[in-house]
Amino acid sequence: MFGSRKNRSSCSQKSSEIAGKESSAIVPFEEIAGERERREKGSAEEDRWSRLLPDLLGEIVQRLESSEDQWPLRKNVVSCACVCRRWRETTRGIVRPPRESGRITFPSSLKQPGPKDPPLQCFIRRNKKNSTFYLYLGLTQTFVDKGKFLLAARRHRRGAHSEFIISLDADNLSQGTNAYVGKLSSDFLGTKFTIYDGQPPSLSGGSWGCFASNRVSPQTATGKFEIGHVAYKFNLLRSRGPRRMACAVQCPTGGADSEKNGTFFLQNKAPRWHEHLQCWCLNFHGRVTVASVKNFQLVAGLPGGGRAGDDEPVLLQFGKVGDDLFTMDYRHPLSAFQAFAISLTSFGTKLACE
Numbered sequence: 436m437f438g439s440r441k442n443r444s445s446c447s448q449k450s451s452e453i454a455g456k457e458s459s460a461i462v463p464f465e466e467i468a469g470e471r472e473r474r475e476k477g478s479a480e481e482d483r484w485s486r487l488l489p490d491l492l493g494e495i496v497q498r499l500e501s502s503e504d505q506w507p508l509r510k511n512v513v514s515c516a517c518v519c520r521r522w523r524e525t526t527r528g529i530v531r532p533p534r535e536s537g538r539i540t541f542p543s544s545l546k547q548p549g550p551k552d553p554p555l556q557c558f559i560r561r562n563k564k565n566s567t568f569y570l571y572l573g574l575t576q577t578f579v580d581k582g583k584f585l586l587a588a589r590r591h592r593r594g595a596h597s598e599f600i601i602s603l604d605a606d607n608l609s610q611g612t613n614a615y616v617g618k619l620s621s622d623f624l625g626t627k628f629t630i631y632d633g634q635p636p637s638l639s640g641g642s643w644g645c646f647a648s649n650r651v652s653p654q655t656a657t658g659k660f661e662i663g664h665v666a667y668k669f670n671l672l673r674s675r676g677p678r679r680m681a682c683a684v685q686c687p688t689g690g691a692d693s694e695k696n697g698t699f700f701l702q703n704k705a706p707r708w709h710e711h712l713q714c715w716c717l718n719f720h721g722r723v724t725v726a727s728v729k730n731f732q733l734v735a736g737l738p739g740g741g742r743a744g745d746d747e748p749v750l751l752q753f754g755k756v757g758d759d760l761f762t763m764d765y766r767h768p769l770s771a772f773q774a775f776a777i778s779l780t781s782f783g784t785k786l787a788c789e
Contacts, residue, residue: 485519492522496529505574506583509540516541534767539572542603545585545616545771546632548687554749554766556722558582559778561759566590568782569605570763570775578756586616586775590782595623599779601772617662619776625783630663630684630776663773665780677715677728679703681736682777686768699768701750702736722762723754729761729781730754753778 499512516526530540537550549555556573567589571582588599589608598621604614617632663684680703688697706715717723717732731754734747751765751774765774 485521489525492525493529496522496526500529504538506572509538512540533771539583539585539771545603548767548770549765549774551767552748554752554764555771557585557763557765557771557774558756559753559761559763559775561761561782563759567608568599568779570771573762578760578762585771588619588775588779593620597621597625597783599776601776616772617776618659619779621780626667626669628665628776628780629661630665630773632660632662632772635660663776665777667780677706678731678781680731680733680780682733684769684773684777686770686773700736700738701733704732704734704747704749719752719754719762722752722764723756725755725757727755731781733777751777753781 496512496515499515503509503511512526512530516523516530530536531538532547533539533544533555534548534550537553537555539545539555556576558571558573558578560569560571562568567587569584570586570588572585573582574580584605586601586603587605587608588601591598591600599619600608600610601616601618602608602612602614603616604612607614609615610618615633617630619628619630621628663682665680665682668679668681682701683698684701685696686699688695704717706717708714709716714726717730719730719732723730731752732749733751734749748766749764750767751763751769753761753763755761761778763774763778765771769777
């Protein structure tokens with residue numbers, strides 16, 4: 436995901452082998468002595484790296500952070516944070532969150548607000564066969580690059596409503612794993628959705644946890660905390676026009692490391708009717724190329740559903756560029772997790788809303 440898990444050392448492997456022998460087996464003294472020597476050697480190697488001079492350590496991480504600004508090279512920054520606690524603390528002090536740097540580095544970045552400008556450009560690939568959706572960070576301006584995998588979601592039927600489980604693991608999308616991030620749940624009409632975080636809002640994005648794992652915060656057990664709502668307005672009169680949606684999400688209100696959250700209201704930007712083309716139009720600035728009822732742009736809204744001005748900046752835009760390929764661009768105050776969850780609500784037929 437965001438960095439390969441360190442391979443177990445040969446001494447650890449050897450320890451497991453010795454421990455796994457039958458209790459009645461007689462272990463040669465030479466084997467035990469060799470195991471002790473390997474442990475001492477490995478401990479000395481780790482201690483040598485952990486005692487690196489602070490100025491030199493900071494210079495190493497700083498150079499990596501400034502020079503390797505895109506994936507897959509940023510995996511070296513993640514590797515620095517995996518060496519030991521001292522390296523992790525140094526890396527934490529140098530690598531800035533997406534709001535300041537415009538970069539996604541660690542899993543915790545997925546729950547931190549994006550930059551104010553320019554937006555982070557991502558895309559979603561859909562697999563219709565297993566109702567799975569994959570979120571990638573775009574590495575180029577084209578729609579053909581493989582991108583950097585960020586999140587995955589799978590849709591499940593839960594009685595009369597549907598549910599999307601969102602995970603850091605593309606192959607294991609279940610709620611009972613450490614890779615579980617949160618979920619999206621709909622009502623039986625598929626017009627109202629609730630976004631749930633696996634952690635309390637005060638911890639989401641603030642915990643650095645274990646950099647080399649798939650966890651956002653391994654210290655906290657997964658839970659069910661409401662952090663947002665998305666509602667599609669009914670179109671009972673069947674009047675002309677695309678879907679209309681409104682969102683309310685909890686986002687940090689202070690600085691990059693603030694634990695205070697406030698509710699932000701968003702609404703879809705009203706499209707304009709093109710008389711010559713006989714269709715509704717929005718300017719996606721080349722990021723959306725296929726007409727679809729799923730396409731939308733969200734701007735800041737007003738409490739109670741009031742509409743803001745047309746000059747408001749677009750905070751999230753989502754649109755179709757291929758049969759199973761969609762772009763997703765987001766910015767502050769939304770996080771990648773929130774933007775992904777909101778975008779997932781667009782999939783599915785909503786007969787009462789269009």
